[in-house]
Amino acid sequence: MNESNPTLAVSTVIFALSRAENGAPGALRLPLVRRIREPFDGRWALPGGPIGADEGLAGAAGRNLRETTGLNPTYLEQLYAFGDLDRSPAERVVSIVYWALVRPDEADAATVGENVRWFAADDLPELAFDHNQIVEYALWRLRTKLEYSRIAHAFLGETFTLAELRLVHEAVLGKALDPANFRRQIESSKAIIATEERLTGGRHRPPRLFRYNQSVELTDNGPLTRAEAAS
Numbered sequence: 001m002n003e004s005n006p007t008l009a010v011s012t013v014i015f016a017l018s019r020a021e022n023g024a025p026g027a028l029r030l031p032l033v034r035r036i037r038e039p040f041d042g043r044w045a046l047p048g049g050p051i052g053a054d055e056g057l058a059g060a061a062g063r064n065l066r067e068t069t070g071l072n073p074t075y076l077e078q079l080y081a082f083g084d085l086d087r088s089p090a091e092r093v094v095s096i097v098y099w100a101l102v103r104p105d106e107a108d109a110a111t112v113g114e115n116v117r118w119f120a121a122d123d124l125p126e127l128a129f130d131h132n133q134i135v136e137y138a139l140w141r142l143r144t145k146l147e148y149s150r151i152a153h154a155f156l157g158e159t160f161t162l163a164e165l166r167l168v169h170e171a172v173l174g175k176a177l178d179p180a181n182f183r184r185q186i187e188s189s190k191a192i193i194a195t196e197e198r199l200t201g202g203r204h205r206p207p208r209l210f211r212y213n214q215s216v217e218l219t220d221n222g223p224l225t226r227a228e229a230a231s
Contacts, residue, residue: 006083006092010061011048011131013079013099013138014071015121016107017155017171025104025155025167027120028174030135032127033068034115039089040128044119046135048095061098070111073100075154079138087130095129099138101154122174146172150191150212159209161199162186 018026032044047068051060058076065071076098083094112118119125121139124132145151152168166182186192193213198206 006094007050009048009050009093009095010057010064011046011095011097011134012061012065012076013046013097013135014065014069014073014102015099015138015142016102016118017104017168018118019104020167025164025171028122028171029107029118030121031069031071031107031110031112031116031118032124034117035128036115043128044117044125045128046097046131051096057096058098061096065100068111069116070109071100071102071106073102073106075101075151079141080134082130082134084130093129095134097134097138099141101142101151103155103157143173153212159195159197159211161207161209163207165192165210 014030016029016031018029020026031047033047035041035043035045047065048061049064049068051057052063055063057078061076062072065073077100079097079099081094081096083092085092087093087095107118110116110118121135124135126132127135142151146169152165152172155168156164162183163179165186166177166179169182170177191213192210195209195211197209199209200206
């Protein structure tokens with residue numbers, strides 16, 4: 001391994017939800033990029049790359065995402081720094097890892113093909129470097145943060161039904177939740193507010209739409225504005 005100063009890079013874990021047949025939130029997934037050079041030529045990896053001399057960390061993460069996947073997420077948060085000595089066989093690389101959350105309509109805009117593909121978050125192949133470990137950490141962080149922040153909002157529109165919100169929680173947590181208990185817990189938290197609108201188009205009584213209560217202080221480090229994400 002090269003003993004010179006370490007290379008600084010960024011990588012990003014991008015979480016999105018697939019769409020079920022009825023259009024409801026589906027399974028948790030993320031895009032991976034196939035490497036086309038050594039080390040790990042041909043193996044799947046997280047989107048990322050080196051940091052330019054004239055750009056910040058978040059700017060480099062956003063640029064690498066746009067260049068590799070075409071995605072420009074509005075939620076981009078720094079996750080952790082990974083710098084084990086043996087994480088790259090060619091040189092010492094320290095990666096500043098970000099995570100991004102995108103709605104299904106944003107995920108549909110991703111550039112996919114032979115070298116960019118979506119994978120189920122809980123069923124990944126063996127990835128390059130230590131990227132399996134990074135995804136596991138990001139999943140733990142996402143599931144933990146779901147309990148005390150508005151992070152589920154990043155997967156939804158401005159308004160949503162309680163059923164849609166519950167499906168997001170189920171997809172992230174990887175388990176079914178009792179609808180009645182979920183409703184009681186989410187309403188008692190005062191994190192959401194009922195609107196006067198209802199979802200249209202169904203055969204049954206249309207469910208009420210909710211939005212997040214901006215007056216309730218919850219721990220949250222995102223989302224970024226479009227201008228910040230593009231910087």
